[in-house]
Amino acid sequence: MTDKRTRLIETAIRLFHERGFWDTPTALIAREAGVANGTLFNYFPSKAALVEAVYLSLKQSWATHLQAAAPSSGSVHDRLAGYWTGAIDWARAHPDRYALLGQLKLSDEIGDGARAHGIDMFGATLELIGEAMAHGVIHPIEPDLLKTLAEAQISAAIEFLGKHPDASVAETARTSYEIFWRGIAVALTGD
Structure with missing residues (x-):
C-alpha cells in the first residue's frame, strides 16, 4: 500500500x-x-470504495493477528483455541477498530465482493475447519452458521471482558472456547 x-x-x-x-x-x-x-x-x-477499503483493512489486521496467534500444528482443538484467543486479544487491543468492524459488517455499504474477500482472508482457519469436518473431528455444520456462532460467542466473551475488567482474559477465552468446542466436537477428546 x-x-x-x-x-x-x-x-x-x-x-x-x-x-x-x-x-x-x-x-x-x-x-x-x-x-x-x-x-x-x-x-x-467513491466514498463507498473507501468504506470497503477500511473494512478490508480491518479484516486483514484481524486475520493476520489470528494467524500469528494460532499454532501451526497440533490438535484441531488447540489450533482453533489459538484462533479464538487471538480474536479476543485483537479486539481487546483494538477496541475502536473492533467496534467499527462490527458496524461495517452490518452496513449495506459493504458489497458482496468485499465480504467474500474478507472471508477469504481467514482461509487457514476455514481450511482447518473443513479438514476437521472431513475427518469427523467436528460435526458437519454449514460453514456460515458455524462462522456466525463462533463470532457471536467471541463477541460475548469480549463484551463480558469489557464489563468485567478484573476478569481473567485467559480464563474467559478458555472457558468461552471450551463451551463452543463442546457444541461442535464429535468426541470431546480435545482432538
Missing part, C-alpha cells in the same frame, strides 16, 4: 469510529490525512 493510501485508510478508520461513516465527509478525511480531496479520489473512486 502506498503511504498516502495507508494514511487515508487510517484517518478514515479514526474518523469513522469517532463520527460514524455516514457522517464523515471525504473532504474531512482528506484534510485530516494531509492530502487534497481530489487525491483521495485518485485512490478510492
